[in-house]
Amino acid sequence: MNPPIQQTLPPIARKQRLAVFKFASCDGCQLSLLDCEDELLAVAEAVEIAYFLEASSHFEPGPYDVALVEGSITTPHDAERIQEVRRQSRFLVTIGACATSGGIQSLKNWADHQEFLRCVYARPEYISTLNDSTAIADHVTVDFELRGCPINRHQLLEVLKSLISGRRPRTPTHSVCLDCKRRGTVCVEVAQGIPCLGPITQTGCGAICPSYDRGCYGCYGPAAQPNCDSLTSQYLNTGSTHETLIPLLHNFNADSPPFRDAGNRLRQSAVLDSSGGRP
Amino acid sequence: MDCGTEVRRTEFLPTDQLSTLIATLRADGFRTIGPTIDQGAIIYDEIESADELPRGWTDRQEAGKYRLEKRDDDAYFGYVVGPHSWKRFLFPPSAVVATADRGDAGWDLRTPDHEPPRYAFLGVRACEIAAMKVQDRVFLEGPYVDPIYKKRRDAAFIVAVNCTQAASTCFCTSMQTGPRCKGGFDLALTEIDGGFIIESGSAAGDDVLQRLPTAPADETAFARAESARQQAVDQITKTMDAEGLRDLLLQNLDHPRWDEVATRCLSCTNCTMVCPTCFCSSVSEVSDLTGDHVERHRQWDSCFNIDFSYMNGGVVRNGIRSRYRQWLTHKLASWHDQFDTSGCVGCGRCITWCPVEIDLTEEVAAIRRSPGDPSRPAADTESKP
Amino acid sequence: MTNMAAACSTIDPWLAHRATVDRMTAETPGVATYDLVFADTEIAGRYSFLPGQFNMLYLPGVGEIAISISGDPAESSRLPHTIRVAGNVTRELARLGEGGSLGLRGPFGSSWPLDDCRKKDIILVAGGIGLAPLRPAIYGLLHDRDQFGQLTLLYGSRTPAGLLYTQEYDHWRSQGLDVQTTVDRVTDGWNGNVGVVTTLLERLVLPQPENTALFTCGPEVMMWYTIQSARECGIPERNLFVSLERNMNCAVGLCGHCQFGPEFICKDGPVFRYDRVASILKVHDL
Numbered sequence: 001m002n003p004p005i006q007q008t009l010p011p012i013a014r015k016q017r018l019a020v021f022k023f024a025s026c027d028g029c030q031l032s033l034l035d036c037e038d039e040l041l042a043v044a045e046a047v048e049i050a051y052f053l054e055a056s057s058h059f060e061p062g063p064y065d066v067a068l069v070e071g072s073i074t075t076p077h078d079a080e081r082i083q084e085v086r087r088q089s090r091f092l093v094t095i096g097a098c099a100t101s102g103g104i105q106s107l108k109n110w111a112d113h114q115e116f117l118r119c120v121y122a123r124p125e126y127i128s129t130l131n132d133s134t135a136i137a138d139h140v141t142v143d144f145e146l147r148g149c150p151i152n153r154h155q156l157l158e159v160l161k162s163l164i165s166g167r168r169p170r171t172p173t174h175s176v177c178l179d180c181k182r183r184g185t186v187c188v189e190v191a192q193g194i195p196c197l198g199p200i201t202q203t204g205c206g207a208i209c210p211s212y213d214r215g216c217y218g219c220y221g222p223a224a225q226p227n228c229d230s231l232t233s234q235y236l237n238t239g240s241t242h243e244t245l246i247p248l249l250h251n252f253n254a255d256s257p258p259f260r261d262a263g264n265r266l267r268q269s270a271v272l273d274s275s276g277g278r279p
Numbered sequence: 280m281d282c283g284t285e286v287r288r289t290e291f292l293p294t295d296q297l298s299t300l301i302a303t304l305r306a307d308g309f310r311t312i313g314p315t316i317d318q319g320a321i322i323y324d325e326i327e328s329a330d331e332l333p334r335g336w337t338d339r340q341e342a343g344k345y346r347l348e349k350r351d352d353d354a355y356f357g358y359v360v361g362p363h364s365w366k367r368f369l370f371p372p373s374a375v376v377a378t379a380d381r382g383d384a385g386w387d388l389r390t391p392d393h394e395p396p397r398y399a400f401l402g403v404r405a406c407e408i409a410a411m412k413v414q415d416r417v418f419l420e421g422p423y424v425d426p427i428y429k430k431r432r433d434a435a436f437i438v439a440v441n442c443t444q445a446a447s448t449c450f451c452t453s454m455q456t457g458p459r460c461k462g463g464f465d466l467a468l469t470e471i472d473g474g475f476i477i478e479s480g481s482a483a484g485d486d487v488l489q490r491l492p493t494a495p496a497d498e499t500a501f502a503r504a505e506s507a508r509q510q511a512v513d514q515i516t517k518t519m520d521a522e523g524l525r526d527l528l529l530q531n532l533d534h535p536r537w538d539e540v541a542t543r544c545l546s547c548t549n550c551t552m553v554c555p556t557c558f559c560s561s562v563s564e565v566s567d568l569t570g571d572h573v574e575r576h577r578q579w580d581s582c583f584n585i586d587f588s589y590m591n592g593g594v595v596r597n598g599i600r601s602r603y604r605q606w607l608t609h610k611l612a613s614w615h616d617q618f619d620t621s622g623c624v625g626c627g628r629c630i631t632w633c634p635v636e637i638d639l640t641e642e643v644a645a646i647r648r649s650p651g652d653p654s655r656p657a658a659d660t661e662s663k664p
Numbered sequence: 665m666t667n668m669a670a671a672c673s674t675i676d677p678w679l680a681h682r683a684t685v686d687r688m689t690a691e692t693p694g695v696a697t698y699d700l701v702f703a704d705t706e707i708a709g710r711y712s713f714l715p716g717q718f719n720m721l722y723l724p725g726v727g728e729i730a731i732s733i734s735g736d737p738a739e740s741s742r743l744p745h746t747i748r749v750a751g752n753v754t755r756e757l758a759r760l761g762e763g764g765s766l767g768l769r770g771p772f773g774s775s776w777p778l779d780d781c782r783k784k785d786i787i788l789v790a791g792g793i794g795l796a797p798l799r800p801a802i803y804g805l806l807h808d809r810d811q812f813g814q815l816t817l818l819y820g821s822r823t824p825a826g827l828l829y830t831q832e833y834d835h836w837r838s839q840g841l842d843v844q845t846t847v848d849r850v851t852d853g854w855n856g857n858v859g860v861v862t863t864l865l866e867r868l869v870l871p872q873p874e875n876t877a878l879f880t881c882g883p884e885v886m887m888w889y890t891i892q893s894a895r896e897c898g899i900p901e902r903n904l905f906v907s908l909e910r911n912m913n914c915a916v917g918l919c920g921h922c923q924f925g926p927e928f929i930c931k932d933g934p935v936f937r938y939d940r941v942a943s944i945l946k947v948h949d950l
Binding site: 376377379381384385386387388389390417418421422423424425426529532533558559560561562564566570573575577580582587588589590591595596597598600601605608609612613616617 | 676677678679680681682684703722724725726727728750751765766767909910911913914916917918919920921923925926928931947948949950
Binding site: 165 | 759
């Protein structure tokens with residue numbers, strides 16, 4: 001008997017075509033793919049790497065089955081290019097903090113970028129940039145996002161494995177705390193008074209920083225339903241200052257809405273505090 | 280191990296012979312796990328000698344805060360309970376529950392049959408023995424037995440320690456789980472000047488005890504031990520009124536306090552992770568790139584995670600309010616329906632290790648101060664059919 | 665309700681057994697029935713299930729899902745599971761095709777209380793794919809037709825195309841089951857009832873409501889209104905049974921996922937007597 005038509009997807013006869021695109025970024029996330037040393041050969045065998053300038057100057061035109069997109073949108077040209085990438089890609093995955101939330105460069109969203117241009121470039125009139133650094137999802141539909149600065153190799157492999165087997169990737173959305181506890185790391189906030197963003201940050205890194213006695217600085221961005229204000233008011237009450245907390249939130253994921261808004265509220269209350277107003 | 284409730288034999292073990300106890304257990308093939316200082320806390324890890332114990336150290340605990348401090352004596356067990364609990368050895372944070380390998384005839388499905396290490400736990404407190412008994416109900420005494428927990432639990436040798444002090448977060452007296460160890464151990468120590476009163480509580484405990492260089496315990500030693508244990512009782516200040524607690528909470532599932540606590544709770548899972556009785560877990564698939572070799576990893580999970588209640592069609596507990604309510608009502612109320620015991624042993628870990636100082640005893644007290652109308656219960660308060 | 669659990673303490677609850685998709689049958693758009701057979705005949709011989717129970721279907725590397733068994737309990741050599749494509753596992757299962765290999769653990773959970781309902785009139789109320797867990801009860805009731813009074817199936821679907829097992833209705837009717845269907849949305853060629861399934865229940869003449877039992881399975885909101893209608897019809901709460909669904913992971917009450925108030929849906933349910941869960945069904949987000 002033939003399988004039911006409505007329920008059966010076409011069998012995967014050919015290799016999935018993978019493309020890797022770079023926007024405003026440091027290349028670190030792309031390097032995570034090359035860093036999959038043990039698995040790299042198997043990856044290359046299992047998928048067709050059609051476009052990956054970081055690894056090969058040879059590239060194939062689209063369309064692509066999966067596009068890994070690194071970096072944020074900071075120029076008018078990139079704002080157009082991402083539209084074309086989207087058109088050419090069946091499943092678009094943003095990789096890293098830049099692509100998912102604008103990255104560290106989104107700190108310019110709080111400043112005057114013309115002034116930055118004047119400071120940095122001898123001939124700023126040759127530079128064409130946008131006022132803000134924005135996430136890919138602000139421009140096109142994103143099918144899946146991999147967080148982190150940089151992304152985690154194992155999570156990237158999960159995306160590639162799911163691509164090979166034709167299923168949707170799975171990555172956890174819980175807090176870093178859960179992973180600290182699983183690996184036996186003692187809470188640096190409770191035991192040492194180090195302000196740590198772990199409770200409101202999405203896992204993925206494997207809770208590295210607290211295992212080296214330092215607080216999480218949120219490089220994987222906000223966990224699902226983060227209660228940022230409760231955490232920041234707790235830290236203010238236990239001795240942290242606005243000066244330490246604002247840069248903690250306005251950091252690699254500064255423009256992710258929960259961190260952006262919580263940091264903005266701290267900025268406002270800091271202004272009120274310093275002007276003698278009521279917080 | 281057979282852990283009767285009766286003390287079978289009592290001796291005096293000189294301080295410098297604690298190492299002999301550890302060496303004896305190791306010679307018997309146990310991996311000795313005990314308290315040791317690491318990462319600014321007293322944690323549980325493998326120790327090879329008494330030198331690794333937190334001698335002369337204590338912990339100061341309050342809601343959201345834990346600090347190590349030097350003692351003015353050189354007691355071995357002069358601290359309370361830390362961030363770890365023994366559950367990480369009996370119900371490991373990650374374990375392989377099954378494997379699958381693709382063969383010509385389809386999947387070859389197996390469950391691991393390797394023998395876990397035989398653990399000897401040194402320094403188990405009364406509330407922690409109670410917590411093991413709670414997890415026994417979950418993993419061993421229901422219709423289905425968890426094979427991973429059972430192997431570890433059956434093989435474990437328990438050296439209990441009676442508390443001689445308490446933290447501000449302790450409330451075992453409210454939950455009637457301590458501070459005195461009353462069974463559930465192979466050996467139990469009470470630390471006094473110059474040594475320990477050592478009691479055996481099982482045949483296995485007898486066997487180890489008779490090989491130790493002990494002396495008869497005299498009346499003075501007994502009196503000192505009694506007064507040391509009483510000191511712990513006297514230091515406990517926190518209370519939780521457990522009377523009618525199940526019905527109180529289940530009658531107040533729509534209490535405004537749940538909204539209030541949701542403004543503070545981070546839903547970060549810390550309380551559930553440090554809790555010695557929380558048992559939630561998830562299994563995930565770990566495979567190689569070919570997908571032909573798969574391990575099923577069971578990891579600690581938490582009812583505070585959104586995905587935890589995910590179903591096709593959405594998330595059931597889609598807010599911090601409903602997740603905190605799930606945790607607290609499960610721990611203190613529906614646990615009784617499920618396992619005929621409270622899920623709380625009064626160890627206070629969830630209070631100390633909450634980054635924002637949420638204290639479950641205060642949450643309970645707040646609901647008790649202004650309970651909703653019990654004539655319109657939000658949940659069944661009668662026993663089940 | 666029967667709990668299979670007592671006999672299970674000696675088995676490793678995590679051990680799945682190799683099974684094969686023996687036949688796939690398209691049912692409705694996005695829904696198919698997969699007949700599974702165990703690879704090991706000894707395991708197949710040992711296996712039996714009760715109506716309303718579920719199995720865990722495991723695709724290594726993809727995941728595991730709880731699916732009610734929708735076949736005849738008297739024929740447990742072939743285990744039909746009627747499944748809608750919804751997530752990774754169901755999609756992969758659809759792609760597996762006949763002859764595909766998977767793992768199966770079970771059966772788990774409580775069952776429809778057929779034995780306790782002998783001599784009663786019985787009404788089955790199903791919504792959408794909720795007919796699948798009730799089909800074993802239909803087979804069981806019809807096997808012992810003379811043991812029961814009036815038998816009625818009230819079945820609602822969004823559209824006519826969404827009605828499951830339509831090819832069996834005539835046979836069921838001939839054996840003494842009154843099958844009534846209704847749809848929310850009419851499409852061409854439908855001459856039947858239109859409206860929610862509770863309207864069928866309200867229209868039904870119950871000769872002896874106090875001696876009538878009702879089993880219902882479908883979306884929670886549908887079951888809720890069904891139960892309210894049934895109570896208004898005079899069916900005692902102790903005779904009302906619902907089948908509930910929550911996220912299931914271990915299927916044996918060890919992982920905590922499927923808790924619903926004090927209940928573990930996997931081992932206390934999925935079939936519950938209504939009065940046991942009545943109060944918690946009212947609580948939002950529980």
